[in-house]
Amino acid sequence: MNKTRKSVINVFVAAIITSALSMNICAQQAPAAAVTPAARPAFQRPPVIISPQLLPDNRVTFRLMANEATSVSVTGDWMPMGKSENLIKSDTGLWTVTLGPLKPEFYGYSFTVNGVRVLDPSNAQLKRDGTRNENVLLVPGAESDLYIIKDVSHGTLSKVWYKSPVLNLTRRMYVYTPAGYENGTGKYPVLYLLHGAGGDEDAWTTLGRACQILDNLIAQGKARPMIVVMTNGNANQAAAPGEAPSVNVLSAQVPSNPASMANGKFEESVVKDVIPYVESHFRVLANKENRAIAGLSMGGAQTQTIANNNPGMFNYIGVFSMGIMNFGPQTADAAKVEQERNDKIEVLKNSGYKLYWVGVGTEDFLYQSVQTLRKTLDSHNFKYTYRETPGGHTWANWRIYLSELTPLLFK
């Protein structure tokens, strides 16, 4: 074997070994040493930076190698909006800060280097919230226990394309089928789960940890095995950014009518396109008793519209962080809209339903709208379950609401 050949092989072997090692530098468990050099039998590799490093007391150390930077800070959603903490530079150019202890939660964070938002290059785990990517930091513990991937049976997550004649698009949705679905012949109840403004069909699984919550609740016997259908609630979008043909991206880029976000077409397509597709392509218990719908924020408004317009279709309705907002001036038109809504709520009540679940955070900027919804429902003697949590208009709350709603479904 000549020398060049041997060197090439050494590099490859080293690549395999260091790949195997570096594949894990983003693991958030505490390793023996903070900064360990990678195995490098044949070539130089920069030292492996461990960040974030979760300490046994739930404090977290963040590290960034940035020799030429003059300021580095970290911001995460355990801090009040707009706050950050500075990292301190060592003479090797490694910036470090230890924060916390942090409450168990599924957090997002990012660095700012000389005024520019920077994702932690030591942490490959990201979550996308609309157009913004953040690093993931999962602090384990009681409060985040349902969000952790455990050694339980896992459902399958499928990215499914379906035709939407109502929206004149071929669209993508995510479908969670519970563990055992592929093995059996049984039929399942379905939860239709809607995201908020700025989100898309990816949001509930990445930001909302829907698969983990369902896997864990089902494994604990707390929720019935169910199918969860997560649509894209933006009527002018076929799929998440970059996941649809560009013709659709372009048409979404400059919406000819911004009101198309709220023109009722998406709500119509759930009933005319999505539900028929799901009920004909999956093994579904296709009746009111086994049909639920829930949504957050914009999706909470859509949920109300869909439920109001289709009495007798859903036995379970969940409205997260959204109530009733009366846009614009109180004209005769607005009064007509309100009267129509009242009529529909009365029909929905009389059609019968098992659960109408409303949740909101006390600091949510839509808190008042939820109180308006409650007053309206009360005025109809319309029964509902109300859940108030601390916090605002956040995924931390929506994960809690999903965790609390799903055990109540189909029982």
Added chain:
Amino acid sequence: MNKTRKSVINVFVAAIITSALSMNICAQQAPAAAVTPAARPAFQRPPVIISPQLLPDNRVTFRLMANEATSVSVTGDWMPMGKSENLIKSDTGLWTVTLGPLKPEFYGYSFTVNGVRVLDPSNAQLKRDGTRNENVLLVPGAESDLYIIKDVSHGTLSKVWYKSPVLNLTRRMYVYTPAGYENGTGKYPVLYLLHGAGGDEDAWTTLGRACQILDNLIAQGKARPMIVVMTNGNANQAAAPGEAPSVNVLSAQVPSNPASMANGKFEESVVKDVIPYVESHFRVLANKENRAIAGLSMGGAQTQTIANNNPGMFNYIGVFSMGIMNFGPQTADAAKVEQERNDKIEVLKNSGYKLYWVGVGTEDFLYQSVQTLRKTLDSHNFKYTYRETPGGHTWANWRIYLSELTPLLFK
């Protein structure tokens, strides 16, 4: 309606509208203006930065707002390894550079700000290569046409968990089922598609654009509708980083024996765990004529091992950017390994197969190993198809190989 309430509603309406707009700032089509202010009826938002902006002649403008930075550069995989181009700062703090024209391709790129690698905050579209995230830049044209999401029927991509008794793990794999699978009752041929060192079950769909390549080739009638199964080829890993229970992440973090990456257990699990699962849970033509296996780099080595160890199992075998490497000194053991391989190749030849496809780039650091494989196959009079491309050990080449191999399968 009081003033606070009205202001809250205005903010919410603005949030919906600007979400709808900002959702699209990462679109790579050329908008009318380079930097357009978002609609902001009620509150201030920073100006929307369009980056990357693809110009009509396939030049690309990159932009980053970084008022406090003193150096900003961009590096992308259209440049030689280690190269970058500087961006120039304007007096508003906006850094800009226009590069190209670029050849149509599915590129990755990132910025460097004061020495720190930074993802383009204007572009939410990322791809992960092992532990490293990059921004996506798709330059459309003939060479990248198969990688573009088009208005054709799309297959479903499912993230499936299966038990692997061989590896003692519950593991995740991705399964592509072609358009029409859910509607029909027919059975399909299957391609088992393996990634390289540093990758995982996600690699072929994000870096390899496997769904787009298959969707487009099938829509054009060039490839048969087929199921594509993409496993995680790291024997000590249950799933991609962050996607498996932490107990498994931990065990992967410090592999007690780095050779576990190449101990043959993964190869065994493909035959004993993966194929039986797929053939019992999907509508599969479960015979040699309808079974193919292919892999790149480490996956190309695994493909050879699996094919050699299971003569008569696969009619189609694809080996990308990998040949035969003789590790270590040429001891008696090594001679024994070589003799065993030669015996197996002879048995594989006599078992019959339809296609053995080998592809490599002329600049690939494993180029010589592929020539060793060819000499070995030639010495057995073992027929194979050989494809040599420009370039190195890159996803650009592996996408081409998948595009060229799949039309040859199951025909």
